[in-house]
Amino acid sequence: MLRSVEITAELTGPLRDERFHNLHWQKRLELSLDCFICGRGRRTTALQYGLEHALCSADDASPEHPTAARIAAFDVTDERERTVLRAVVDYWWAPFRDAKDNHAATALSHTPWVRLHLGYYCPQARQSGTLSIQTNMVRPVRDTCGHCDHLLATSKDAPAIRILN
Ligand SMILES: [Zn+2]
Numbered sequence: 624m625l626r627s628v629e630i631t632a633e634l635t636g637p638l639r640d641e642r643f644h645n646l647h648w649q650k651r652l653e654l655s656l657d658c659f660i661c662g663r664g665r666r667t668t669a670l671q672y673g674l675e676h677a678l679c680s681a682d683d684a685s686p687e688h689p690t691a692a693r694i695a696a697f698d699v700t701d702e703r704e705r706t707v708l709r710a711v712v713d714y715w716w717a718p719f720r721d722a723k724d725n726h727a728a729t730a731l732s733h734t735p736w737v738r739l740h741l742g743y744y745c746p747q748a749r750q751s752g753t754l755s756i757q758t759n760m761v762r763p764v765r766d767t768c769g770h771c772d773h774l775l776a777t778s779k780d781a782p783a784i785r786i787l788n
């Protein structure tokens with residue numbers, strides 16, 4: 624059955640200060656999903672906006688493979704002091720038991736996890752850079768520019784993940 628999960632995340636600035644780095648969400652993410660194709664729970668699944676399929680990550684027992692998941696919505700709200708992302712991921716889910724530990728799969732994986740990516744451009748170094756935030760980090764996380772060490776944004780709360788249907 625088709626399932627949808629909503630992911631929301633917020634970063635606080637100042638985002639438009641005198642050293643503007645053009646911090647922006649990249650339209651890709653990794654989300655933990657219970658994958659009926661390889662029969663494993665909590666697989667890291669890589670999604671890119673615009674692609675009609677995703678990639679379920681490999682482990683020792685099963686190779687990386689395409690899976691039926693996509694980013695259905697990717698909405699960013701930028702304000703002076705914060706930027707908010709709301710993404711919706713649609714995916715096909717079917718019940719199964721994990722091939723390794725025999726747990727029943729769930730539509731939203733047990734202790735769901737997400738990683739989100741951002742890009743920026745350093746006006747001082749004149750080089751671009753990337754950073755990511757993910758569920759399991761000790762917060763608040765203060766992200767700085769990899770070139771000039773300028774504070775780019777702060778992640779106070781873990782991204783929220785909830786199932787829509
Ligand atoms: Zn899989």
Ligand SMILES: [Zn+2]
Nearest residue numbers: 745768770771
């Ligand atoms: Zn910089």
